[in-house]
Amino acid sequence: MSVTSKDDIDGILKFVADCNGKFEDSKCDIRESALGGLGVFAKTDIAKGEAILSLNKSSIFSASNSSIANLLCDNDIDGMLALNIAFIYETTVFKNTSHWFLFLRTIRFQDDQGHLNLPPSFWNANGKRLLKGTSFDTLFDALTPEEEIVQGFEIAVDLAHKWNEEFGLEIPEDFLGVDEKNHEKDFNLKLERFISVAYTLSSRGFEIDAFHETGLVPIADLFNHHVSNPDLKFVSLYDVCDKCGESGMCKHLLAEEYLEAQEQEQEQEQEQEHCAPVAATVATRTIDDELLDRLENNKEDESSNKDTDSEDEDNGAENADECVDLVLKNDVRQNQEIFNSYGELSNVFLLARYGFAVPGNQHDIVHLGPDFMKILREGDKHQEKVKWWSQVGHGLFSAWYVQMRQEDEENEENEENEKQSDDLPEETGSEEEEEEGGSEEEGDDDGLNSWLSQLYISFNGELSPSAWALANLLTLTGAQWESLFSQKASPHISDSIVNEEKLPFLAKTNNLHAKRLLSRLLKDKQLSNVKGGQVPHGTGVPGKMLQNAQILVQSEHRILERCLERLS
Numbered sequence: 001m002s003v004t005s006k007d008d009i010d011g012i013l014k015f016v017a018d019c020n021g022k023f024e025d026s027k028c029d030i031r032e033s034a035l036g037g038l039g040v041f042a043k044t045d046i047a048k049g050e051a052i053l054s055l056n057k058s059s060i061f062s063a064s065n066s067s068i069a070n071l072l073c074d075n076d077i078d079g080m081l082a083l084n085i086a087f088i089y090e091t092t093v094f095k096n097t098s099h100w101f102l103f104l105r106t107i108r109f110q111d112d113q114g115h116l117n118l119p120p121s122f123w124n125a126n127g128k129r130l131l132k133g134t135s136f137d138t139l140f141d142a143l144t145p146e147e148e149i150v151q152g153f154e155i156a157v158d159l160a161h162k163w164n165e166e167f168g169l170e171i172p173e174d175f176l177g178v179d180e181k182n183h184e185k186d187f188n189l190k191l192e193r194f195i196s197v198a199y200t201l202s203s204r205g206f207e208i209d210a211f212h213e214t215g216l217v218p219i220a221d222l223f224n225h226h227v228s229n230p231d232l233k234f235v236s237l238y239d240v241c242d243k244c245g246e247s248g249m250c251k252h253l254l255a256e257e258y259l260e261a262q263e264q265e266q267e268q269e270q271e272q273e274h275c276a277p278v279a280a281t282v283a284t285r286t287i288d289d290e291l292l293d294r295l296e297n298n299k300e301d302e303s304s305n306k307d308t309d310s311e312d313e314d315n316g317a318e319n320a321d322e323c324v325d326l327v328l329k330n331d332v333r334q335n336q337e338i339f340n341s342y343g344e345l346s347n348v349f350l351l352a353r354y355g356f357a358v359p360g361n362q363h364d365i366v367h368l369g370p371d372f373m374k375i376l377r378e379g380d381k382h383q384e385k386v387k388w389w390s391q392v393g394h395g396l397f398s399a400w401y402v403q404m405r406q407e408d409e410e411n412e413e414n415e416e417n418e419k420q421s422d423d424l425p426e427e428t429g430s431e432e433e434e435e436e437g438g439s440e441e442e443g444d445d446d447g448l449n450s451w452l453s454q455l456y457i458s459f460n461g462e463l464s465p466s467a468w469a470l471a472n473l474l475t476l477t478g479a480q481w482e483s484l485f486s487q488k489a490s491p492h493i494s495d496s497i498v499n500e501e502k503l504p505f506l507a508k509t510n511n512l513h514a515k516r517l518l519s520r521l522l523k524d525k526q527l528s529n530v531k532g533g534q535v536p537h538g539t540g541v542p543g544k545m546l547q548n549a550q551i552l553v554q555s556e557h558r559i560l561e562r563c564l565e566r567l568s
């Protein structure tokens with residue numbers, strides 16, 4: 001978890017004021033929150049629609065506007081790795097000379113006792129034991145250290161040495177200077193520091209735009225997360241030039257337009273001459289500095305010829321496209337903490353990315369993949385069924401289920417439409433909405449679409465369709481199993497032809513045998529026992545982080561209980 005000290009509030013407010021940022025401090029108060037660290041509270045009732053923070057993008061800290069932006073760009077480093085390296089240089093090498101120092105120094109990656117802020121994947125075995133068997137472990141494999149971050153650290157160390165040798169840039173010794181005499185120990189120490197910076201920044205970053213990518217936004221990062229009813233929306237124009245960040249026409253866009261026009265002209269000429277396009281001539285046209293300078297000069301000439309109105313614009317109020325805003329989407333009452341949303345995220349994501357968990361998080365699920373695997377491994381009796389399910393059955397069933405649900409929804413919609421008055425416009429279900437629905441389904445499949453990942457219980461204790469289907473399948477009698485196929489192939493069960501009218505049987509949620517099998521499976525599920533609420537000793541993990549892990553485990557215990565109640 002990453003929290004800010006109340007001693008830093010004045011420094012943060014001063015930084016924002018120095019940057020001409022607008023924070024509604026007559027209406028909002030930054031103070032300690034019961035959730036940990038600081039939070040932002042309403043001093044008076046505030047109406048929805050009000051912007052309580054507005055900052056020019058130049059006061060945001062990102063890799064793209066950091067002091068080493070050019071070096072990172074020349075070495076093709078971007079994303080979170082670039083932000084981490086930039087943060088380390090800014091806070092340890094450039095320090096007071098950095099425009100952002102007053103703000104960045106308030107971002108802490110260790111607690112008052114000096115414990116580093118580390119994700120569970122870098123806890124020791126005793127600490128990790130707490131999360132064993134939860135979906136954090138079995139579905140997302142989030143207890144395994146990510147190779148990517150170790151590789152990122154190695155890249156950062158190499159670059160620090162290269163930049164030092166090439167032009168004498170100081171090495172941030174505490175993070176990227178590995179002592180060769182004591183290599184292994186020092187490497188691990190610096191790696192842990194690097195990881196704690198990465199984890200801390202990932203819990204505070206905002207997606208700004210195509211130029212800045214993820215950035216750190218003063219004050220905006222002091223709002224805590226609300227799972228179900230956040231008060232704020234973060235507003236930032238994303239579509240800007242990814243090379244310079246300009247929201248309107250810039251030299252890069254001009255250059256692209258210029259090249260496109262040239263290419264079109266050339267193609268037209270070639271068509272007229274009835275000859276094949278000469279690809280090489282087009283391909284060699286690139287946006288070089290000379291072209292950019294030429295276009296920039298033209299642009300400046302053009303703007304200096306314009307009347308004086310445009311100058312007034314430059315000197316006047318902030319251009320909204322160049323700012324980020326936090327706007328209230330709820331009315332808030334005096335003394336209420338004002339919440340943001342970090343996304344509709346389960347505790348697994350909150351803990352892995354942001355370092356905390358929320359009791360009763362409605363996005364939590366319990367994964368049952370390994371629990372089913374235990375049953376499937378019981379002797380040979382399930383072998384044929386499991387083979388069919390993993391190779392063919394799960395895909396067939398899922399496709400049938402999605403189609404069946406769509407038909408049900410369409411029928412419900414038709415019935416609803418019939419009930420409504422005649423003068424409603426006919427196309428209420430617009431194409432746009434349909435497309436949105438479609439893309440959500442695609443999103444659900446993202447990455448985790450293996451048959452094992454589809455075996456879970458949702459927050460309200462409902463088993464997933466695949467979990468019911470597999471339990472129904474495993475409890476079919478021999479005759480029922482045979483009747484599932486119109487033609488059964490042996491020995492390759494996957495070549496069998498399925499009797500599609502039998503698929504609805506797999507979706508049943510009232511089959512007693514399946515219920516019994518599922519109850520046994522849930523009762524046997526091994527999660528750590530956190531009933532007493534005692535934080536385990538000897539883990540080397542700060543107590544607050546262990547409490548967060550316990551919140552996640554408790555949430556899974558409750559989901560299991562709810563499911564067992566439904567099954568009984």
Ligand SMILES: C[S@@+](CC[C@H](N)C(=O)[O-])C[C@H]1O[C@@H](n2cnc3c(N)ncnc32)[C@H](O)[C@@H]1O
Nearest residue numbers: 001002003004035037038221222224225354356
């Ligand atoms: C972006 S910061 C929010 C401000 C933070 N409280 C501070 O003092 O800097 C994110 C951190 O705040 C804490 N946090 C945010 N929302 C929380 C919540 N709903 N419950 C518990 N901790 C929360 C976590 O420590 C998280 O790492």
